[in-house]
Amino acid sequence: MTAAKQYSNTRVLINKSFEGATPNKSHFRTETITIEAPELKENELFTQALSVSLDPFIRFDFSGDAIESPVIGYVLSKVLDSNNPQYPVGSIIFSPAEWGQYSHISNPEHLGDVNRYDEAIKSSGLPHSLFNGILGVPAFTVWHSLKQVGDLKAGETIYISSAAGTLGQIAGQLAKRKGLRVIGSAGSQDKIDYLINELGFDAAFNYKTHDKKEALLAAAGDKGIDIYYDLVGDDTVDVALDILNPSGRIIAIGVLAMHQNELPYAPKNTINILMKQLRYEGYLVFENYQHFPQFWEEVVPLVKSGEIKFKETVIEDASVEHLGETYVNVLAGKYSGKVSVLLAPL
Numbered sequence: 001m002t003a004a005k006q007y008s009n010t011r012v013l014i015n016k017s018f019e020g021a022t023p024n025k026s027h028f029r030t031e032t033i034t035i036e037a038p039e040l041k042e043n044e045l046f047t048q049a050l051s052v053s054l055d056p057f058i059r060f061d062f063s064g065d066a067i068e069s070p071v072i073g074y075v076l077s078k079v080l081d082s083n084n085p086q087y088p089v090g091s092i093i094f095s096p097a098e099w100g101q102y103s104h105i106s107n108p109e110h111l112g113d114v115n116r117y118d119e120a121i122k123s124s125g126l127p128h129s130l131f132n133g134i135l136g137v138p139a140f141t142v143w144h145s146l147k148q149v150g151d152l153k154a155g156e157t158i159y160i161s162s163a164a165g166t167l168g169q170i171a172g173q174l175a176k177r178k179g180l181r182v183i184g185s186a187g188s189q190d191k192i193d194y195l196i197n198e199l200g201f202d203a204a205f206n207y208k209t210h211d212k213k214e215a216l217l218a219a220a221g222d223k224g225i226d227i228y229y230d231l232v233g234d235d236t237v238d239v240a241l242d243i244l245n246p247s248g249r250i251i252a253i254g255v256l257a258m259h260q261n262e263l264p265y266a267p268k269n270t271i272n273i274l275m276k277q278l279r280y281e282g283y284l285v286f287e288n289y290q291h292f293p294q295f296w297e298e299v300v301p302l303v304k305s306g307e308i309k310f311k312e313t314v315i316e317d318a319s320v321e322h323l324g325e326t327y328v329n330v331l332a333g334k335y336s337g338k339v340s341v342l343l344a345p346l
């Protein structure tokens with residue numbers, strides 16, 4: 001019997017509970033251990049991380065029970081060993097995996113969430129980091145939620161919070177392509193300039209320096225707003241409920257405020273839902289991955305031609321040790337757009 005191959009694996013663990021705290025780098029620690037290539041049970045995979053997608057929502061996994069467990073986030077990986085015919089050795093997958101160089105993907109929940117990306121990456125000829133953002137789950141979420149829930153009509157006005165973030169910048173551009181008037185909010189003047197000057201938003205305001213209601217009313221003008229694309233889950237929803245036109249929609253997508261330790265926000269102005277016959281609807285991406293081929297068919301050409309722009313920060317010289325701190329900086333708004341950390345070449 002040949003000895004199992006050994007790997008030196010640095011990975012990130014949860015050092016202490018995030019409950020009641022704004023995330024900081026002391027919430028994480030790294031360890032380097034030698035692991036053996038695992039004996040794979042049916043459907044299991046052993047993978048090498050190519051790039052880590054730093055997604056705000058994994059914050060929900062950092063509870064008290066999780067201390068000392070490895071951080072699981074979305075990772076673009078190469079399959080090194082497989083007992084799963086859908087994902088043979090050499091395939092490139094995007095899935096929940098450990099923040100580390102190597103991962104044994106065995107949890108049935110995580111196996112259910114594996115997406116195969118190799119064909120799409122190869123045929124696009126585009127850098128694989130884009131498949132964490134504009135060609136991956138974030139953009140897919142926007143593309144599909146706008147189709148399924150948005151009911152967009154040319155001439156309407158959409159307002160997007162965290163508009164310069166990963167999902168926000170895509171939402172604005174897709175809505176613009178459908179003929180909508182687009183308003184965004186973000187937390188710095190640089191981001192506002194980017195929205196207006198580079199992405200072609202019709203109006204944008206800094207939610208940190210302006211009263212949200214006054215700013216949104218001024219941006220909306222006589223036409224008001226028809227859709228609020230909510231990425232933050234805070235009191236902005238009350239402003240939207242007040243301002244939305246009859247038959248308006250709120251699309252509940254994200255809760256960035258909660259990722260930053262704000263309490264869940266309960267809307268107060270709900271009478272508007274009744275009086276204006278509004279629709280307030282949530283969307284979750286996880287049950288919709290079967291539509292990815294259609295998304296790529298439509299969006300890859302737009303990205304290649306430059307018709308859709310996308311700001312991303314690709315951190316090439318980072319090690320696993322810096323993942324925790326970089327994630328904290330993502331939540332704090334220190335980057336624009338999607339942040340990916342490259343750990344190995346394709």
Ligand SMILES: NC(=O)c1ccc[n+]([C@@H]2O[C@H](COP(=O)([O-])OP(=O)(O)OC[C@H]3O[C@@H](n4cnc5c(N)ncnc54)[C@H](OP(=O)(O)O)[C@@H]3O)[C@@H](O)[C@H]2O)c1
Pocket residue numbers: 055056057137138141161162163164165166167168185186187188191231232234252253254255256257258259260283284285286330331332333334335336337338
């Ligand atoms: N429903 C689904 O299926 C689905 C799928 C994917 C993602 N999501 C969710 O969508 C949301 C957006 O994700 P993303 O990847 O696009 O994040 P993101 O916008 O790239 O997140 C980072 C940005 O959040 C903003 N931010 C942080 N705290 C904020 C606050 N209290 N109020 C307003 N903005 C704040 C910061 O920008 P500023 O400088 O502008 O403050 C920061 O740059 C997340 O909650 C994510 O979990 C949902």
